Amino acid sequence: MPRGQEAMLTNEYANPTPPDLPVPSDHCTSPDIPTSTTDTETYDISDHPEEECAIFGIYAPGEDAARMTYFGLHALQHRGQQAAGIAISDGKEDVYAYKDKGLVNQVFSESTLKSLEGHIAIGHTRYSAGSPGDSWETAQPHLFAVGDETIGLANNGTFLNTDEVRAKLIERGIEFRTETASEVAAKLIGNITCETNHMREGIREAMQLINGAYCMVLLTQTSLYAFRDPSGFRPLCIGELPEGRGWVVASESCGLDIVGASFVREVEPGEIIRINEEGLISEQAVPARDRAFCIFEYVYIARPDSTIDGLNVYDARERMGRRIAEECPTEADIVIGVPDSGVPSAVGYARASGIPYSDGIVKNRYVGRTFIQPTQALRQLGVRLKLNPLTSIIKDKRLVVVDDSIVRGTTSKQLIQMLRDAGAKEVHMRITSPPVVWPCFYGVDIKTQDQLISATHSIEQVAEAIGADSLAYISLEGLVDCCRTDRSGFCTACFSGEYPLHVPENIQQTSFCGSLKPCFRDNM
Numbered sequence: 001m002p003r004g005q006e007a008m009l010t011n012e013y014a015n016p017t018p019p020d021l022p023v024p025s026d027h028c029t030s031p032d033i034p035t036s037t038t039d040t041e042t043y044d045i046s047d048h049p050e051e052e053c054a055i056f057g058i059y060a061p062g063e064d065a066a067r068m069t070y071f072g073l074h075a076l077q078h079r080g081q082q083a084a085g086i087a088i089s090d091g092k093e094d095v096y097a098y099k100d101k102g103l104v105n106q107v108f109s110e111s112t113l114k115s116l117e118g119h120i121a122i123g124h125t126r127y128s129a130g131s132p133g134d135s136w137e138t139a140q141p142h143l144f145a146v147g148d149e150t151i152g153l154a155n156n157g158t159f160l161n162t163d164e165v166r167a168k169l170i171e172r173g174i175e176f177r178t179e180t181a182s183e184v185a186a187k188l189i190g191n192i193t194c195e196t197n198h199m200r201e202g203i204r205e206a207m208q209l210i211n212g213a214y215c216m217v218l219l220t221q222t223s224l225y226a227f228r229d230p231s232g233f234r235p236l237c238i239g240e241l242p243e244g245r246g247w248v249v250a251s252e253s254c255g256l257d258i259v260g261a262s263f264v265r266e267v268e269p270g271e272i273i274r275i276n277e278e279g280l281i282s283e284q285a286v287p288a289r290d291r292a293f294c295i296f297e298y299v300y301i302a303r304p305d306s307t308i309d310g311l312n313v314y315d316a317r318e319r320m321g322r323r324i325a326e327e328c329p330t331e332a333d334i335v336i337g338v339p340d341s342g343v344p345s346a347v348g349y350a351r352a353s354g355i356p357y358s359d360g361i362v363k364n365r366y367v368g369r370t371f372i373q374p375t376q377a378l379r380q381l382g383v384r385l386k387l388n389p390l391t392s393i394i395k396d397k398r399l400v401v402v403d404d405s406i407v408r409g410t411t412s413k414q415l416i417q418m419l420r421d422a423g424a425k426e427v428h429m430r431i432t433s434p435p436v437v438w439p440c441f442y443g444v445d446i447k448t449q450d451q452l453i454s455a456t457h458s459i460e461q462v463a464e465a466i467g468a469d470s471l472a473y474i475s476l477e478g479l480v481d482c483c484r485t486d487r488s489g490f491c492t493a494c495f496s497g498e499y500p501l502h503v504p505e506n507i508q509q510t511s512f513c514g515s516l517k518p519c520f521r522d523n524m
């Protein structure tokens, strides 16, 4: 078997030793809202929160695990578009991997997939969320050595104590190639496993030491492991292939559907799953904390055809639209949704209000996901690179426009101008999340409060800044009601300032700028 690119790193990795709005303060400046993107901005013109990654794992004797992982990653591509990778084992030889920067279909070719032989595999798509490094080395899965064995690890997560854990490992003589939390997790698990000679002990102890929001899959020569942080911030589910052909784990249930696996259950917060020839075993490795599932998964991040904790994401968004129609009615001729996540909510708004729904904006699905940089002239088009209005629908109409969130306000301003240019008479924005006032430290790319228009502007000021005739947000209570399930317990920190996990002082100092103080549920 020809080795993939990551496999060449194996020896280098080997280490056998093993709200109320806060009042702006002096250092919290109001962000200007540009009318177009500039040279200094990345090509991703999105003004929405971005997620870090997706993970996928499969144990299926007799199946082409690499090919199934490829399709699983395709289904999960929306969670990360910067890099993709697969690690694989056939149960007899070593663990091999192939990874690179780019989309899943840019990274893998038919011949690459054919070279990745085996029935146990893990996969990853990466969004760096501003974390250090956007290089080939930071793509996952990471391979690392535990004694004589090679292990693969893929992580969807963010740690709050990465520096502390890394420093302890460096003291033990362990070297690092990247600044990423994922490498820290890999080396930590490897180091403890070497000392205890027990993989599950290595994972268990690492889960006790790492403070953060994460889901991970890990591959040894013979087994697949999956585990989730004790608060359950990110989704992770288990599926079974028909006729007992094997097991699948995926960040979202749409990753199970694409390979024909049926949903079995969620991986529980604090749980480790191991799957090998003995079957699936589960262990509650660390006690679960109060559940803190990221409510933004329902609002924006997850795919609408995924079901999380028994609630379909499309249905949750449709409910949000109904709720905001009840909370914030307005007179208009048609309701339109901003693709993709605003569309089910617009349908809900229309059903609850009696105002007709219409498709009003078409999304160019592929342009934001190319690595070819547009010219400056094309950049000036801003949102039009991704979204195009249906002029014949919009012209001379009073619009209700339903969108999922406003972060910096840049996209909303361009969008409204685009709709006015297409002839809209009035534009009434309805947002299916409350104002984003606080940064996120748990894996979504909202790093500092001064990036957030709602941290420094009242709702009326935001409406004026983006050029809306009216602007209203769903209430936090309304949003939580729309996402409620038997198991629910949410992180709502970016709206409420109530953080489920303590954030280190040094991060707090550079992230908050208002006079109101955040509140930490587990103050340490």
Ligand code: SF4
Binding pocket: 049, 233, 293, 294, 295, 296, 297, 439, 440, 441, 442, 443, 444, 491, 492, 493, 494, 495
């Ligand atoms: S602060 Fe909480 S709710 Fe907001 S994006 Fe982060 S994890 Fe999700």
